[in-house]
Amino acid sequence: MSETTDPPQPGTSSFDDHHPPARNLLDDCVHCGFCLPTCPTYVVTGEEMESPRGRIYLMDLAAKGEIPLNDAFGSRIDSCLGCLACTTACPSGVQYDKLIEAVRPQLERNVPRTPTDRFFRAAIFHLFPHPGRLRLAALGGIAYRALGIRALLHRLGVIRRLPARLRALEALLPPVTLRDLLRRTPSHVPAAAAAPAGLRVGLLAGCAQRVFFGDVNAATIRVLAAEGCEVYVPRDGQCCGALSMHAGREDDGLERARRTIDMFERHDLDIVVTNVAGCGSTLKEYGALLADDPDYRERAAAFSARTRDISELLAELPPLATRHPLPLRVAYHDACHLANAQRIRSQPREVLRAIPDLEVADIAEAEICCGSAGIYNLVQPEKAEELGRRKAASLHAARPEVIATANAGCLLQIRRHIGEDVPLVHPVQLVDASIRGVHPFRDSAKRRLPHD
Amino acid sequence: MLTTTTITEFEEVLGTEAVVTDPVALRSYECDGLTGYRVTPALVLLPSTAEEVAACVSVCAREDIPFVARGAGTGLSGGALPVAQGVVISVQRLRRVLSIDPDNRRAVVEPGVTNADISRAAAPYGLYFAPDPSSGQVCTIGGNVAENSGGAHCLKYGFTVHHIHAVDVVLPDGTLTRLGSHAPHQAGYDLLGAFIGSEGTLGIAVRIEVRLLPRPAAWRTLVADFDSLEAAGDTVTDIIAAGIVPAAIEMMDSLSIEAVEAAVAAGYHRDARAALIVELDGPHQEVASQFAEIQRLCRDHGCTHLRVAADADERAVIWKGRKAAFAAVGRISPDYLVQDGVVPRTRLAEALTRIARLADAAGLRVANVFHAGDGNLHPLVLYSEAAGQHDRAEHLSTSIAELCVELGGSLSGEHGIGTDKACSMPRQFDADSLATMRRLRTAFDPHDLCNPGKVLPTPRLCGERPGPYQPHPLETAGVIERM
Ligand SMILES: Cc1cc2nc3c(=O)[nH]c(=O)nc-3n(C[C@H](O)[C@H](O)[C@H](O)COP(=O)(O)OP(=O)(O)OC[C@H]3O[C@@H](n4cnc5c(N)ncnc54)[C@H](O)[C@@H]3O)c2cc1C
Ligand code: SF4
Numbered sequence: 001m002s003e004t005t006d007p008p009q010p011g012t013s014s015f016d017d018h019h020p021p022a023r024n025l026l027d028d029c030v031h032c033g034f035c036l037p038t039c040p041t042y043v044v045t046g047e048e049m050e051s052p053r054g055r056i057y058l059m060d061l062a063a064k065g066e067i068p069l070n071d072a073f074g075s076r077i078d079s080c081l082g083c084l085a086c087t088t089a090c091p092s093g094v095q096y097d098k099l100i101e102a103v104r105p106q107l108e109r110n111v112p113r114t115p116t117d118r119f120f121r122a123a124i125f126h127l128f129p130h131p132g133r134l135r136l137a138a139l140g141g142i143a144y145r146a147l148g149i150r151a152l153l154h155r156l157g158v159i160r161r162l163p164a165r166l167r168a169l170e171a172l173l174p175p176v177t178l179r180d181l182l183r184r185t186p187s188h189v190p191a192a193a194a195a196p197a198g199l200r201v202g203l204l205a206g207c208a209q210r211v212f213f214g215d216v217n218a219a220t221i222r223v224l225a226a227e228g229c230e231v232y233v234p235r236d237g238q239c240c241g242a243l244s245m246h247a248g249r250e251d252d253g254l255e256r257a258r259r260t261i262d263m264f265e266r267h268d269l270d271i272v273v274t275n276v277a278g279c280g281s282t283l284k285e286y287g288a289l290l291a292d293d294p295d296y297r298e299r300a301a302a303f304s305a306r307t308r309d310i311s312e313l314l315a316e317l318p319p320l321a322t323r324h325p326l327p328l329r330v331a332y333h334d335a336c337h338l339a340n341a342q343r344i345r346s347q348p349r350e351v352l353r354a355i356p357d358l359e360v361a362d363i364a365e366a367e368i369c370c371g372s373a374g375i376y377n378l379v380q381p382e383k384a385e386e387l388g389r390r391k392a393a394s395l396h397a398a399r400p401e402v403i404a405t406a407n408a409g410c411l412l413q414i415r416r417h418i419g420e421d422v423p424l425v426h427p428v429q430l431v432d433a434s435i436r437g438v439h440p441f442r443d444s445a446k447r448r449l450p451h452d
Numbered sequence: 453m454l455t456t457t458t459i460t461e462f463e464e465v466l467g468t469e470a471v472v473t474d475p476v477a478l479r480s481y482e483c484d485g486l487t488g489y490r491v492t493p494a495l496v497l498l499p500s501t502a503e504e505v506a507a508c509v510s511v512c513a514r515e516d517i518p519f520v521a522r523g524a525g526t527g528l529s530g531g532a533l534p535v536a537q538g539v540v541i542s543v544q545r546l547r548r549v550l551s552i553d554p555d556n557r558r559a560v561v562e563p564g565v566t567n568a569d570i571s572r573a574a575a576p577y578g579l580y581f582a583p584d585p586s587s588g589q590v591c592t593i594g595g596n597v598a599e600n601s602g603g604a605h606c607l608k609y610g611f612t613v614h615h616i617h618a619v620d621v622v623l624p625d626g627t628l629t630r631l632g633s634h635a636p637h638q639a640g641y642d643l644l645g646a647f648i649g650s651e652g653t654l655g656i657a658v659r660i661e662v663r664l665l666p667r668p669a670a671w672r673t674l675v676a677d678f679d680s681l682e683a684a685g686d687t688v689t690d691i692i693a694a695g696i697v698p699a700a701i702e703m704m705d706s707l708s709i710e711a712v713e714a715a716v717a718a719g720y721h722r723d724a725r726a727a728l729i730v731e732l733d734g735p736h737q738e739v740a741s742q743f744a745e746i747q748r749l750c751r752d753h754g755c756t757h758l759r760v761a762a763d764a765d766e767r768a769v770i771w772k773g774r775k776a777a778f779a780a781v782g783r784i785s786p787d788y789l790v791q792d793g794v795v796p797r798t799r800l801a802e803a804l805t806r807i808a809r810l811a812d813a814a815g816l817r818v819a820n821v822f823h824a825g826d827g828n829l830h831p832l833v834l835y836s837e838a839a840g841q842h843d844r845a846e847h848l849s850t851s852i853a854e855l856c857v858e859l860g861g862s863l864s865g866e867h868g869i870g871t872d873k874a875c876s877m878p879r880q881f882d883a884d885s886l887a888t889m890r891r892l893r894t895a896f897d898p899h900d901l902c903n904p905g906k907v908l909p910t911p912r913l914c915g916e917r918p919g920p921y922q923p924h925p926l927e928t929a930g931v932i933e934r935m
């Protein structure tokens with residue numbers, strides 16, 4: 001990014017007219033600071049301008065025309081993870097989610113980024129929201145690992161000398177097997193048991209999710225079917241727009257939202273379910289995001305009202321399938337986009353506790369983000385690294401046998417920092433294993449549990 | 453004077469990344485919890501060790517640069533308001549709990565540790581840190597020491613000053629020294645006593661040895677609703693007269709209840725005119741018998757509903773509601789001022805009636821939430837900036853503080869004097885008392901570099917005739933602005 005040349009005009013807002021942050025939303029903040037200790041960037045830096053209160057203060061100054069939209073302001077907004085821990089902590093009901101969503105596109109539009117920054121962001125947006133390209137990149141990743149190139153580069157210290165952002169991308173590549181990559185999710189699965197409700201449920205296969213976590217989707221489908229749902233997985237799956245929206249690429253995000261609505265409307269569904277917290281929170285916002293679009297306004301609102309996270313839906317459904325015991329100590333990590341954006345905290349724990357013999361352990365600093373947050377770990381790697389290390393330490397301290405979390409980004413980020421010794425799963429994989437009476441970890445997926 | 457050479461020197465001491473020079477970032481430091489006063493600092497420093505703080509202050513002393521310590525910036529009296537051309541020294545990177553000595557019930561912590569984190573660190577040993585300001589999740593122990601902060605449970609356990617053994621302080625000339633000790637009685641002057649509550653004007657606390665208390669064996673908490681503030685106030689008087697020392701007695705009026713329910717839905721009744729929160733703690737037997745007595749007293753005074761916390765979760769919800777009260781008022785009013793004053797407990801009802809009268813006269817609403825047990829009032833003056841009610845609100849708020857003095861109380865119960873009330877000090881103290889305070893301050897800070905302009909009235913700040921209604925000269929000069 002570089003400095004804009006326009007000097008600020010006190011009294012006239014520095015934001016342009018297209019959805020600037022609303023004055024009444026800015027005024028809701030009373031500067032009490034209750035949000036500070038839950039803000040990951042504040043916890044790491046101790047800097048006021050890296051806190052929710054500081055960011056809102058700067059937005060307010062920009063709205064009053066006292067500071068320009070420039071690199072100095074933009075970098076404070078860029079560094080926000082969008083984890084929304086601040087909205088949960090705030091007693092005054094400040095809607096920081098709306099503020100940050102209004103400010104990000106303003107910066108994208110009005111503050112030029114430096115060429116490398118632009119290139120890196122563009123690369124991410126050309127890769128992640130497209131399953132086909134991702135699959136190709138992942139294939140490259142497999143070759144890279146299989147041929148020992150990764151180990152060699154590490155030994156030579158090449159990795160350490162990579163720029164921080166590339167290093168982050170490199171380390172995040174999850175261990176995907178060829179089998180995972182070639183697996184395609186079936187498009188329609190009938191209910192395995194008759195349920196009173198007999199819901200028609202559509203699953204959002206996700207973009208990064210579909211490529212890296214095919215087994216999570218498979219588990220979701222099995223569990224839904226076992227609980228009496230008829231499951232549809234629309235084929236032409238593309239990104240729901242979450243990545244773009246979280247990064248302020250509004251037009252791109254809205255277009256993806258429209259296409260996602262079209263895609264699911266073809267199936268006449270009762271419920272749209274997601275197993276990625278970040279996608280879920282965006283699907284639930286479609287109604288608000290497309291409020292200006294006369295063709296989509298109502299359809300988007302109806303779509304959002306139908307959307308559920310998988311844990312949310314499971315907690316609502318009366319359990320049909322028998323749960324077999326899983327004697328495991330599980331640390332459940334709250335994904336920000338589930339806990340803060342969708343306020344879903346108790347449901348995943350309830351769903352897990354319904355599994356006989358399974359123990360859910362509490363972890364310290366549970367409300368602090370792991371540093372993943374959308375593409376954050378790719379664009380702000382230093383802060384993300386420190387947050388990841390912190391989260392790994394809290395998780396280790398709980399001595400879990402397995403860690404469960406409901407977001408692809410968190411899974412990748414935690415896996416990277418916790419190392420190989422504790423398996424990481426999506427909670428629905430534990431439910432699936434319990435219903436099927438098998439061991440939940442992938443290598444032993446077919447092994448029956450000893451006491452079965 | 454602050455020059456590029458001094459900035460380079462700070463950068464050499466702390467590293468560039470701990471010296472904030474970016475003008476946009478600096479603006480986020482221009483106020484604390486009292487946003488009416490704003491001054492942009494010239495520089496913000498983020499030291500990570502006590503020695504780094506000392507090094508920064510030494511440079512300031514040598515170069516004659518005013519400096520202001522800052523914790524979490526939750527202060528409500530403008531204590532951490534920066535000085536133009538001066539530096540802010542933030543302690544937010546000194547956040548380590550250095551040691552816990554469970555046998556002697558002591559902990560040594562850095563000043564940026566939050567109040568709540570001390571109790572969290574002590575919890576595994578069955579201990580906790582007693583002072584409990586509502587802002588405990590956020591505010592720092594350094595700020596608590598500087599403001600001598602209190603909270604709901606100060607009625608029984610006292611203020612911060614009763615829970616500090618010793619403080620390592622960087623004096624305004626850069627000397628790092630220790631005030632106090634954990635010996636039960638100390639010879640010589642009580643410098644620690646002078647330092648606690650000095651609002652950052654005598655030096656910067658860099659290491660604090662706190663006293664920890666064992667968790668009480670039992671506690672009971674109730675919420676009693678009343679039809680009038682008087683009935684609730686009389687109940688408080690009778691509880692104390694019965695020789696009971698509850699851990700806390702808090703009162704909220706209907707406006708505060710409305711705000712709290714809108715914010716956190718803690719189960720208070722919106723139709724109650726006043727709600728008392730009474731908590732007892734201590735040995736099982738004692739708590740049980742006194743709790744019965746309190747319930748009887750509430751009923752005697754016509755309480756309309758009595759809610760007894762069934763378990764720890766319900767107790768937590770009740771307190772969450774009370775502690776969110778200030779911030780929650782943002783839900784029912786676009787803007788508000790938090791006042792803080794003390795009246796003798798026996799004159800509570802009178803004070804509330806007169807506050808209501810003042811509010812009516814000003815045509816504004818006042819929500820009351822306060823530590824009823826020790827007469828510490830927190831009237832919240834609700835107003836709308838947009839509707840141009842600011843000046844009226846400010847007048848009303850100041851008259852309430854001065855009403856407290858008139859009723860034989862004090863200008864501040866726990867939020868400090870800071871910038872906000874410096875000019876009202878002569879209402880409570882005569883010239884000799886103020887001169888004595890000034891001499892003490894000069895002994896620590898002869899060159900007036902350490903948080904200048906706070907606590908004591910100065911002609912520059914308050915004009916010829918100190919009084920609350922003067923426009924602030926800095927405001928006229930365009931240095932500060934009030935929202
Ligand atoms: C919603 C809300 C509720 C509150 N409730 C209460 C309450 O119940 N009881 C109560 O007493 N207060 C309360 N307060 C006021 C405030 O939280 C306390 O005064 C607190 O102690 C301030 O701590 P801080 O870390 O935010 O300090 P700051 O606001 O950063 O600073 C306060 C003062 O302390 C000085 N200071 C800070 N750190 C140091 C240090 N290390 N060494 C020397 N001086 C230092 C500063 O210069 C300044 O003068 C509340 C505030 C808010 C916003
Ligand atoms: S969304 Fe998260 S990172 Fe951003 S300000 Fe809020 S708490 Fe901080």
Ligand code: SF4
Pocket residue numbers: 028029030031032033034035036052053056086089090091092093094779
């Ligand atoms: S966002 Fe909420 S919690 Fe944070 S400072 Fe503003 S009002 Fe307080």
